Amino acid sequence: MGEDSEVQILGRKLHELLEKLGEIEIEGVEITAEELTLIFQPTLTAAVRPPVEAAAPKPEAVTQLMEASFTPPIHQYQGQVVEVQLGATKAEGGSRGKVLKVGGEKYPPLYGFEGLNPHRPVFAIDIFDMPLTLAKPVRQHYEDVMDDPGEWAKKCVEEFGADMVDLNLVSTDPGLKDASPREATKVVEEVLQAVDVPLMIGGSGNKQKDPLVLEAAAEAAHGERCIINGAMLDIDYKRVAEAVKKHGHVVLSFTSMDINNQKKLNRLLLDEGLTPEQIVMDPTTAALGYGLEYTFSFMERMRQAALKGDPELQMPLVGPVSNAWGAREAWLKIEDWGPREVRGPLWEVVTATTLLSAGCDIFLMSHPAALLVMKQLVECFWGERKAEQNIENWITALG
Amino acid sequence: MPEKVTMLTVYKLLPQTNCGKCGEVSCMSFAAKLLDRKAAVEECKPLIEEASKYGKQHQQLVKLLAPPVREVVIGVGDRAVKVGGKEVMYRHELTYHNPTALAVDVSDKLEDSEIVERCRKVEEYQVTRMGMPLRLDMVAIRCASDNPERFAQAVALAAKNCSLPMILCSFNPEALRLAVEQKGVFDRRPLLYAATKDNWREVATLALQYKLPLAVFAPNNLPLLKSLSRTLQAMGLRELVLDPGTYTEGHLLGETFNNFTMIRRAAIEQEDEELGYPLLAAPLTVWMAGENPGDPQALAFKEAYMASLFLVRFSDILILHALEPWTLLPLVSLRQNIYTDPRKPVAIEPGLREVGKPDRLSPVFVTTNFALTAYTVLGDLESAGISGYVLVIDTEGLAVEVSVAGGQFTSARVKQVVESSGIEKKVEHRKLILPGKAARLRGDVEDDTHWEVMVGPQDSSQIKDFLSKSWQVPEARPPEGRKT
Numbered sequence: 001m002g003e004d005s006e007v008q009i010l011g012r013k014l015h016e017l018l019e020k021l022g023e024i025e026i027e028g029v030e031i032t033a034e035e036l037t038l039i040f041q042p043t044l045t046a047a048v049r050p051p052v053e054a055a056a057p058k059p060e061a062v063t064q065l066m067e068a069s070f071t072p073p074i075h076q077y078q079g080q081v082v083e084v085q086l087g088a089t090k091a092e093g094g095s096r097g098k099v100l101k102v103g104g105e106k107y108p109p110l111y112g113f114e115g116l117n118p119h120r121p122v123f124a125i126d127i128f129d130m131p132l133t134l135a136k137p138v139r140q141h142y143e144d145v146m147d148d149p150g151e152w153a154k155k156c157v158e159e160f161g162a163d164m165v166d167l168n169l170v171s172t173d174p175g176l177k178d179a180s181p182r183e184a185t186k187v188v189e190e191v192l193q194a195v196d197v198p199l200m201i202g203g204s205g206n207k208q209k210d211p212l213v214l215e216a217a218a219e220a221a222h223g224e225r226c227i228i229n230g231a232m233l234d235i236d237y238k239r240v241a242e243a244v245k246k247h248g249h250v251v252l253s254f255t256s257m258d259i260n261n262q263k264k265l266n267r268l269l270l271d272e273g274l275t276p277e278q279i280v281m282d283p284t285t286a287a288l289g290y291g292l293e294y295t296f297s298f299m300e301r302m303r304q305a306a307l308k309g310d311p312e313l314q315m316p317l318v319g320p321v322s323n324a325w326g327a328r329e330a331w332l333k334i335e336d337w338g339p340r341e342v343r344g345p346l347w348e349v350v351t352a353t354t355l356l357s358a359g360c361d362i363f364l365m366s367h368p369a370a371l372l373v374m375k376q377l378v379e380c381f382w383g384e385r386k387a388e389q390n391i392e393n394w395i396t397a398l399g
Numbered sequence: 400m401p402e403k404v405t406m407l408t409v410y411k412l413l414p415q416t417n418c419g420k421c422g423e424v425s426c427m428s429f430a431a432k433l434l435d436r437k438a439a440v441e442e443c444k445p446l447i448e449e450a451s452k453y454g455k456q457h458q459q460l461v462k463l464l465a466p467p468v469r470e471v472v473i474g475v476g477d478r479a480v481k482v483g484g485k486e487v488m489y490r491h492e493l494t495y496h497n498p499t500a501l502a503v504d505v506s507d508k509l510e511d512s513e514i515v516e517r518c519r520k521v522e523e524y525q526v527t528r529m530g531m532p533l534r535l536d537m538v539a540i541r542c543a544s545d546n547p548e549r550f551a552q553a554v555a556l557a558a559k560n561c562s563l564p565m566i567l568c569s570f571n572p573e574a575l576r577l578a579v580e581q582k583g584v585f586d587r588r589p590l591l592y593a594a595t596k597d598n599w600r601e602v603a604t605l606a607l608q609y610k611l612p613l614a615v616f617a618p619n620n621l622p623l624l625k626s627l628s629r630t631l632q633a634m635g636l637r638e639l640v641l642d643p644g645t646y647t648e649g650h651l652l653g654e655t656f657n658n659f660t661m662i663r664r665a666a667i668e669q670e671d672e673e674l675g676y677p678l679l680a681a682p683l684t685v686w687m688a689g690e691n692p693g694d695p696q697a698l699a700f701k702e703a704y705m706a707s708l709f710l711v712r713f714s715d716i717l718i719l720h721a722l723e724p725w726t727l728l729p730l731v732s733l734r735q736n737i738y739t740d741p742r743k744p745v746a747i748e749p750g751l752r753e754v755g756k757p758d759r760l761s762p763v764f765v766t767t768n769f770a771l772t773a774y775t776v777l778g779d780l781e782s783a784g785i786s787g788y789v790l791v792i793d794t795e796g797l798a799v800e801v802s803v804a805g806g807q808f809t810s811a812r813v814k815q816v817v818e819s820s821g822i823e824k825k826v827e828h829r830k831l832i833l834p835g836k837a838a839r840l841r842g843d844v845e846d847d848t849h850w851e852v853m854v855g856p857q858d859s860s861q862i863k864d865f866l867s868k869s870w871q872v873p874e875a876r877p878p879e880g881r882k883t
Contacts, residue, residue, distance in 0.1 A: 059603070059634040059635055063600075065596065065599065065627065066626055068629050068673065070624075070625050070665075110712075111660060113661055205839070206839070256797075257797070257805065284801055284805060286798065288729060289528065289729075289733075289735075290769075290771060291769065291771075291798055291801065292733070296737070297490060326800050332858065338723055338728075339725060342725055346704065346725065347729055349704045350703070350707040356708075357711045373700075373701075373704065380652040380653060381652065381656070383653060384650075385649040385650065387650065389684075391681075391687065394684050394687060395543065395570060396541075396542070396544075397687050398543060398686055
């Protein structure tokens with residue numbers, strides 16, 4: 001930068017004076033009119049125009065619409081979410097016909113005026129390796145296939161349009177069938193055979209046994225780039241991370257509504273030798289009406305931190321919105337609440353829309369109608385469904 | 400971004416006498432409360448009473464603390480609605496003030512009796528969650544007939560039969576004037592909807608004359624919206640509500656979302672006073688679209704999830720059409736969630752609660768201190784006519800499923816409440832009933848407490864069935880001297 005010109009210095013002094021006095025008379029200054037226009041006009045105009053509040057309004061004097069322009073308020077972001085690939089093709093060492101890319105966001109969720117994020121959120125359906133109690137509005141769609149996880153997965157993909165399948169090996173639960181890790185892997189192989197979309201594989205929620213089950217599952221799905229669900233601070237996450245690394249998967253980093261713990265676990269997983277492209281995060285999804293606001297704010301904060309450049313929170317977000325069905329409002333038969341056949345899926349959709357606004361990338365869902373609605377919504381937000389709609393006469397048009 | 404107001408700036412505008420009349424020990428702590436929006440400027444008595452001394456400071460303080468999104472009051476009396484007053488873009492930055500007001504439309508093409516019935520239904524809607532009544536807030540009377548006389552009749556009818564604040568919807572200034580001038584309408588402070596590029600002058604004149612809040616409608620056209628706002632401000636109007644148009648189809652939905660977000664960001668981060676007003680969304684426009692014309696259930700479904708999106712993203716008023724319990728329940732619940740103050744945990748005190756008239760043989764239930772879970776369990780026991788004890792354990796305000804997975808619901812914490820609550824002296828048996836969703840803690844709890852653990856149902860609504868199947872009155876010897 002060169003030295004300030006005289007005009008600029010004078011400009012600054014004038015500006016200071018204007019701020020102090022509100023107005024100023026210019027005397028004895030030799031300066032060309034062009035320069036004056038260029039440099040001082042904004043300040044002078046501001047000083048001359050009376051503040052809106054102070055002016056006594058004269059409504060009758062306003063006869064014409066006052067022109068205004070609008071400039072979109074755009075931010076610059078330092079950080080970007082990591083792009084994670086789910087599923088691997090034959091060429092990549094797997095056998096998936098379809099792979100998915102998630103993450104890569106450069107802008108906050110649904111801030112289309114700043115820019116379109118590169119990848120759409122994706123939607124998985126939860127399936128289980130044995131029949132278990134599901135809410136009736138959900139169960140009725142899967143009843144015919146619950147004995148056969150392969151068929152179950154197929155139905156989710158072919159009939160209901162799931163982008164992924166989330167297979168839960170609940171039969172390994174010591175309180176249920178106590179199936180061995182080895183037995184459970186047979187189901188993993190079956191499902192891999194049945195569908196060609198990416199998989200997510202989880203255990204039973206038993207903290208001692210899950211690492212062993214997941215280790216076996218990761219091996220059975222070697223090279224398929226599944227999401228292995230998952231690593232937690234209070235389980236043997238090292239064993240899980242090691243299996244994910246060895247067999248080429250992605251790990252779900254699960255914490256319980258605590259950003260510092262999430263950062264800590266992500267850091268530990270990176271220390272184990274996983275790359276950021278091998279981690280997705282689940283800060284715990286509570287159902288609508290049962291603490292959803294916590295999940296919403298945690299996801300929102302985590303995404304903001306990612307865009308600000310915090311590398312420990314720059315992984316894609318996972319939301320198990322199937323948890324919505326844990327809320328009695330979704331499934332309980334109560335006449336006063338209306339028919340549960342529509343109330344339940346709506347409960348799930350509203351849980352999902354809320355997390356969509358917070359930045360969730362991977363949705364784990366239950367009801368086929370809820371999944372369909374979410375997929376359509378996302379297509380709208382990504383500009384893939386052009387539409388014409390005239391609402392200017394809505395007051396009369398609704399009849 | 401605007402400069403953040405600091406505690407010191409606020410403090411300097413206070414009397415600095417530490418008089419304590421506001422209930423705080425010092426002006427500095429009052430300043431902190433003001434900044435946190437936990438106190439109002441008016442609570443500083445000297446500032447108000449000694450106007451000659453502090454008048455200017457008072458004004459400055461009010462201006463300094465004014466929210467960037469103006470607060471607008473619609474209606475009068477108990478059910479008056481405050482909208483706007485938003486301070487932040489994201490709820491975790493402070494909290495969201497003034498929950499989104501939910502309005503339901505009423506067409507003037509309905510029969511008189513239907514109008515009255517619909518208004519009453521809106522007014523009477525109520526569900527209780529976490530001890531809080533959740534209700535609908537307004538009726539939006541629509542001039543669907545395009546006939547000013549009919550509209551005025553319908554509005555008069557609604558005003559007479561319903562105490563809720565009203566939104567008077569017509570683009571025809573004549574219809575709005577006729578409605579406002581009906582008996583008992585303008586003094587109820589209805590929101591006039593709406594000023595447009597075509598009618599703004601007449602509608603604004605009406606709003607000024609009767610000092611009414613006014614909505615501005617400029618569908619998908621922010622320069623026009625801003626231009627209308629600027630013009631109406633110049634006419635002296637300050638109680639505005641902005642409607643940038645609610646499109647629900649295809650790419651237009653994204654554009655609508657963009658508009659809401661941009662307006663709110665301009666207001667909060669750039670202090671754009673022309674856009675610093677409450678926002679109105681009208682997801683009932685889904686009922687105009689041709690996608691599922693013959694399927695009211697599908698349209699109600701769509702309206703509800705569209706509404707959920709706008710509820711989370713900045714809308715201060717929603718106009719809905721469906722008046723179905725299954726569409727309203729998720730919306731009032733979501734609103735309660737999103738407008739919960741994130742600075743306070745939604746938890747109740749851990750410890751022992753008694754339901755009904757429990758005796759020494761009554762069952763003992765364990766639940767979490769997440770307010771909703773605890774209230775639900777207590778409510779279910781009560782409505783099933785069960786007498787018993789409930790041990791509320793400290794799960795840091797988390798629900799059962801989440802706290803079991805996250806490690807806040809542990810056998811150690813169950814043990815803690817068993818020991819500290821004195822339950823051992825209240826009952827003779829040693830049986831605890833754990834929530835079904837905490838079944839996996841059974842062994843640990845038995846080891847830690849030395850009580851026998853029964854696993855209860857998945858949901859507390861099934862407790863009655865559970866008890867009749869599994870609960871046998873424990874055999875216990877009556878203590879010495881007990882009379883039977």
